[in-house]
Amino acid sequence: MTDGHFRQISFTINDRERRLRVDIRKSLAEVLREDLGLIGLKQGCGVGECGACSVMVDDVLVDSCIYLALWADGKQIRTVEGEARDGKPSKVQQAYVDEGAVQCGFCTPGFIMATTSFVEKCKGKNVSPGDIRKAHAGNLCRCTGYQNIFTAIEKSIESD
Amino acid sequence: MAVGKSVNRVDAMAKVTGRAKYTEDFYHPDMLVAKYFRSSIAHGRVTAINTKKAENLDGVHAVFTYKDVPENKFPTAGHPLALTEDHKDAADRLLLTRDVRFMGDEIAIVVAQNELVANEALKLIEVSYDEYQPLILPEDILEENARQIHEGSSNIVGEHTYTFGNDVDQAFEKADHVVEGSFRTAMVQHCHIENHISHAYMDDLDKIVIVSSTQIPHIARRIVGEVLNIPLSRIRVIKPFVGGGFGNKQDVILEPMVAFLTLKLNGRAVQINLSREECIIGTRTRHPFYIDVKTGVMNDGTIVARHMDAISITGAYASHGHSVAAAGGSKQSSLYPRAATSFHARTLYANTPVAGAMRAYGSPQIIYALECATEDAARKIGMDSVEFRLKNVARQGDINLLSGKEILSCGLADCLIKGRDFIGWGEKKKEYEKFKTGPVRKGLGLACLSYASGTYPVCVEIAGARIALNQDGTVHVMVGATEIGQGSDTVVAQMVAQTLSFPYENVLVVQAQDTDVTPFDTGAYASRQAYVVSNAVFRAATDLREKILDHAAVMTDIDVAGLDIVDGNIVDTRKSAQVMDMKTLAIDSFYHKERGCQLTAEASFKATTNAPVFGCTFVDITVNIPLCKIKINRMISVHDSGVIINPVQSGGQIHGGAFMGIGAALSEELLIDPKTGYIYNNNLLDYKFPTFTDVPPIHHDFVETFEPTSAYGNKALGEPPVISPPPAIRNAVLDATGLCINSLPLSPHTLFTAFKDHGLIDEKGGDNV
Incomplete structure (x- = not known):
C-alpha cells in the first residue's frame, strides 16, 4: 500500500486518547477491530443493515461498518469494551444478563450500545414501548424475537 | 435444585461485555483471505477460464479453479456416518465446479493478502459458459426431456412413501367428507447474524487446525478428511462461540475449502468470511415445498384418513436432500396417530440456491399443510377448531405407528386448553362475528405441532x-x-x-x-x-x-x-x-x-429412544383488506417439552422460534426470477425478517410432563416453536376473511392477489368491501 492510503488521526476511545495512522479506506469497524483489537463489535453485513457493529461516536449511535475511520478524527468513541468498570458490568449489561436477553450473543454488543445510548438520551423522560422498539429497530437479532431484549431495556430504564 | 431454575446463562457475561470470542476474533497477523469466484448464470458449463491477470495482481497469493481440486465428490450434510447404504447422503459436490448449477456456484477461489485485493482479483477472472435453460419450477424440472442437473439423477434426489394405521383407501371411502387442499411454502433463509466463517492453518507439518463457526465440529472433521483423503486424526476442528446457526451450520460448507487452501499454501492461515450476500445465496436455505393434502373426516369430528403428497426442492446440490421431506413427513404419526395415513414425497434438484437443514427440518412445511388441512376439515363439518383438535390429537399412551413406540408423555390436550383460555377463544369468537365484513376484519386461528427429540432410529444418537x-x-x-x-x-x-x-x-x-x-x-x-x-x-x-x-x-x-x-x-x-x-x-x-x-x-x-414433543399456537389477528396487511393482536405458543430445565431460557427459545415463524408467515421469502434463477433479495434490507418494530409481544406457556426416557424428564424445545405460527396465522386469516390462502408468506403481495381474485379489491387496489 502506498503512503497515500494512510493518514494520522486522533480520537478518544473509551476515555483514552489515541493517535493512530489509519488506512483511509478502512471503516471505523475495521480500524477498531483490526488496528486496536476491540473485537467486541461484530460485523453481520458490512453495509449498515444489521447493527451488530453499533458504537457511539460523540454520543450518537452509528453503524461503524459504514462510518469511515477518518471521520472519527477528534471525536469521542465508546465501544462495548468500555462499559464494564472495575470488574462490574454496566446496568444495561446486567439487565441483559438477568432478563435472558442474550442467546448467541453476536448482536449483543451492538444492542448493548443501542440501549446505552437510548437510556442516556431518555434520562428523566417518559418512554413508551413504541419508543423502545423504534430506537432499537436498526439492530437485528435472529435468536430472541426481541422479547427478552425488550424487558432488559425496560429494566435498564427503571434502574437508571 | 438447579433443574427448573432460571439461572443466568453460563456465557451471558462474556457476551454482554464483548469478550466472548467468535471465529473472526481469532486473529492471525499473517492470515490470508480467500474469496470465491461465483457463477453469474444459474445453469451451464464453463468452456474456458483465464485467471492469469488475477494471479499477477499485487497481493494475490494464489488462484485455484475447478481444475485444481480433488475429483472425489462428497456429501455436505451434517449427518453422522451411516453404516448402511440406504441412509448415506448424496455425494454430489466438488470443492469447485465446472458445471454451474445455481447463480453463485463456486468455480474458482482467490487467495490474497486482504479482502480488498481479493475482490479486485475476482474482477480480473475471465470465464465463458455454455448456457442452459435454468430449471426452477417442478413441472420444468420433471419434464421428460429436462436436462439432468446432476447426471444420472433424473433430477430426483430421493422419494419415499409410507402408510400407517387402517387401510387408507377404505378409510377415505367410509369418510363422511373428504377435504382437499394444495399448499406452497417459500424458500426462506436462516439469517444468523454471524455469517459463515472458517479459517485453517497447520500447526505441524501434517496437522490441519480448522477454526469454524459450525454446529457439527466432529462431523466436519470427518468430512474434511474424506474430501482431502487424509486421516481424521490429522484434522482438528475448534468451534469458538457461534453467532447462530439454525441448521445452516449443520452442513460442511467452508471447512473443506480452508483445509484444502492451507495444505496448498504450506500451512499458512487462510480464512473465508462470507459476505451477507454470499451467505444468503451460497450457503443453505429452507426447502420450498408443494404439498397436496386430502383429509377424510366423519360428521362426529373424527379424522379417519389422511393422504399427503409433497414435492420438496433441494436446489443445486442435495445437501440434506430427501432427509428433510422424510423427517418432516414422519411427524404426522405422533400428532394424529389414530388416522389412517399415507404419505408420498419426492425431493428435486433445481437451479436454485441449495436447501439444507433449517430449524425444524421439514416440519414447518409439512405441519403447515397438515394444520391448514385440519382447519379446513373442521370447518367442513362445522365443528369448533379447538374441539376438533382435542378429539383427534395424540394422547399419552397412543402408539406412534411409524416408530411402533408408545407415546410416554403427551400434554398436547392441556396445551390446547391453556392456549384457548389465554386467547379468550369463546368470547373473542363471538365478539369477532361482527368483523367478518368490511375493510377491517378480525379472526382467531390455531395450529398444533409435534416434533422429535433427536434423529433415532434414522441416525445414531x-x-x-x-x-x-x-x-x-x-x-x-x-x-x-x-x-x-x-x-x-x-x-x-x-x-x-x-x-x-x-x-x-x-x-x-x-x-x-x-x-x-x-x-x-x-x-x-x-x-x-x-x-x-x-x-x-x-x-x-x-x-x-x-x-x-x-x-x-x-x-x-x-x-x-x-x-x-x-x-x-x-x-x-x-x-x-x-x-x-x-x-x-x-x-x-x-x-x-x-x-x-x-x-x-x-x-x-x-440414545435408542426418541421422545415426541408437542405444542400449539393461538393467534388473534386483524386483517386490513385495502392495505393487504395482517396485524397480530395477540399470540401465544404453549409447549409440552417435558420438564423445563430453565424457564427463562426456554421462553427465549419459544420467542425466537415464534418470531421466525411470524417472519415465514408474513414476510420472508427469497425471490427468484423464474427465467434466470437470479435472487432479487440477497441482503438484510430486501429480505424481510422482522425487526424490533415488526414483532408483537409473544406470549408463551408450558405444560410440563415428565419424559421417562430422559434423565431429567426433559424433551426437545429448540426447533419446535417455529412450526406452528404460520398455519395458526393462515387459519386466523381464514377465520377473518373466509379465504383459504394457501401459500406462504402471507405478504401484502400474496394477500393483494388473493383479495383481487376473490373480488375484495379491484385491479388498482381500490376496496370493494
Whole structure:
C-alpha cells in the first residue's frame, strides 16, 4: 500500500486518547477491530443493515461498518469494551444478563450500545414501548424475537 | 435444585461485555483471505477460464479453479456416518465446479493478502459458459426431456412413501367428507447474524487446525478428511462461540475449502468470511415445498384418513436432500396417530440456491399443510377448531405407528386448553362475528405441532460428558454437545449441579469445542442435545458423585451410606451435620500422599429412544383488506417439552422460534426470477425478517410432563416453536376473511392477489368491501 492510503488521526476511545495512522479506506469497524483489537463489535453485513457493529461516536449511535475511520478524527468513541468498570458490568449489561436477553450473543454488543445510548438520551423522560422498539429497530437479532431484549431495556430504564 | 431454575446463562457475561470470542476474533497477523469466484448464470458449463491477470495482481497469493481440486465428490450434510447404504447422503459436490448449477456456484477461489485485493482479483477472472435453460419450477424440472442437473439423477434426489394405521383407501371411502387442499411454502433463509466463517492453518507439518463457526465440529472433521483423503486424526476442528446457526451450520460448507487452501499454501492461515450476500445465496436455505393434502373426516369430528403428497426442492446440490421431506413427513404419526395415513414425497434438484437443514427440518412445511388441512376439515363439518383438535390429537399412551413406540408423555390436550383460555377463544369468537365484513376484519386461528427429540432410529444418537473435580471444589465439565447460542452449556451445567448437588456457580462448562479434546458428540441439530446429553451427563455425574462420597468415607471413616452431598458440602446424614466442604475434600484427593486421585468421571451414551414433543399456537389477528396487511393482536405458543430445565431460557427459545415463524408467515421469502434463477433479495434490507418494530409481544406457556426416557424428564424445545405460527396465522386469516390462502408468506403481495381474485379489491387496489 502506498503512503497515500494512510493518514494520522486522533480520537478518544473509551476515555483514552489515541493517535493512530489509519488506512483511509478502512471503516471505523475495521480500524477498531483490526488496528486496536476491540473485537467486541461484530460485523453481520458490512453495509449498515444489521447493527451488530453499533458504537457511539460523540454520543450518537452509528453503524461503524459504514462510518469511515477518518471521520472519527477528534471525536469521542465508546465501544462495548468500555462499559464494564472495575470488574462490574454496566446496568444495561446486567439487565441483559438477568432478563435472558442474550442467546448467541453476536448482536449483543451492538444492542448493548443501542440501549446505552437510548437510556442516556431518555434520562428523566417518559418512554413508551413504541419508543423502545423504534430506537432499537436498526439492530437485528435472529435468536430472541426481541422479547427478552425488550424487558432488559425496560429494566435498564427503571434502574437508571 | 438447579433443574427448573432460571439461572443466568453460563456465557451471558462474556457476551454482554464483548469478550466472548467468535471465529473472526481469532486473529492471525499473517492470515490470508480467500474469496470465491461465483457463477453469474444459474445453469451451464464453463468452456474456458483465464485467471492469469488475477494471479499477477499485487497481493494475490494464489488462484485455484475447478481444475485444481480433488475429483472425489462428497456429501455436505451434517449427518453422522451411516453404516448402511440406504441412509448415506448424496455425494454430489466438488470443492469447485465446472458445471454451474445455481447463480453463485463456486468455480474458482482467490487467495490474497486482504479482502480488498481479493475482490479486485475476482474482477480480473475471465470465464465463458455454455448456457442452459435454468430449471426452477417442478413441472420444468420433471419434464421428460429436462436436462439432468446432476447426471444420472433424473433430477430426483430421493422419494419415499409410507402408510400407517387402517387401510387408507377404505378409510377415505367410509369418510363422511373428504377435504382437499394444495399448499406452497417459500424458500426462506436462516439469517444468523454471524455469517459463515472458517479459517485453517497447520500447526505441524501434517496437522490441519480448522477454526469454524459450525454446529457439527466432529462431523466436519470427518468430512474434511474424506474430501482431502487424509486421516481424521490429522484434522482438528475448534468451534469458538457461534453467532447462530439454525441448521445452516449443520452442513460442511467452508471447512473443506480452508483445509484444502492451507495444505496448498504450506500451512499458512487462510480464512473465508462470507459476505451477507454470499451467505444468503451460497450457503443453505429452507426447502420450498408443494404439498397436496386430502383429509377424510366423519360428521362426529373424527379424522379417519389422511393422504399427503409433497414435492420438496433441494436446489443445486442435495445437501440434506430427501432427509428433510422424510423427517418432516414422519411427524404426522405422533400428532394424529389414530388416522389412517399415507404419505408420498419426492425431493428435486433445481437451479436454485441449495436447501439444507433449517430449524425444524421439514416440519414447518409439512405441519403447515397438515394444520391448514385440519382447519379446513373442521370447518367442513362445522365443528369448533379447538374441539376438533382435542378429539383427534395424540394422547399419552397412543402408539406412534411409524416408530411402533408408545407415546410416554403427551400434554398436547392441556396445551390446547391453556392456549384457548389465554386467547379468550369463546368470547373473542363471538365478539369477532361482527368483523367478518368490511375493510377491517378480525379472526382467531390455531395450529398444533409435534416434533422429535433427536434423529433415532434414522441416525445414531450419541453424546459424551466428562467431569473433573477441581482443587477448589468446583467441577469442570466437557461435553461434545455444541453450544451455538441455544443455551446447551447452561442446561448441562444445571444438570450436573442437580445430580452432584453442587451450587450451579460451582459447575463450569468448558465453552469451546475442540475435536482433539472434547468427548464425541455429533453436534447441535434435531433439538437433540439436551435430551440425548441428559443421559450421558447423568451417568458421568452419578459416577463422580459416588467417587466423591467414597473419598469422603475414606477421609472420615464414616460409612459411605451415611454420607451425602448437600449444596456442594459433604454431610453426615445420620447426624444432619456438615462434615467438610468440597474444597477440603478436593485438596485431599489431589495432594494426600497415600490416598485418592484426581476425581473424574466420563460417560458416552447412545440414545435408542426418541421422545415426541408437542405444542400449539393461538393467534388473534386483524386483517386490513385495502392495505393487504395482517396485524397480530395477540399470540401465544404453549409447549409440552417435558420438564423445563430453565424457564427463562426456554421462553427465549419459544420467542425466537415464534418470531421466525411470524417472519415465514408474513414476510420472508427469497425471490427468484423464474427465467434466470437470479435472487432479487440477497441482503438484510430486501429480505424481510422482522425487526424490533415488526414483532408483537409473544406470549408463551408450558405444560410440563415428565419424559421417562430422559434423565431429567426433559424433551426437545429448540426447533419446535417455529412450526406452528404460520398455519395458526393462515387459519386466523381464514377465520377473518373466509379465504383459504394457501401459500406462504402471507405478504401484502400474496394477500393483494388473493383479495383481487376473490373480488375484495379491484385491479388498482381500490376496496370493494
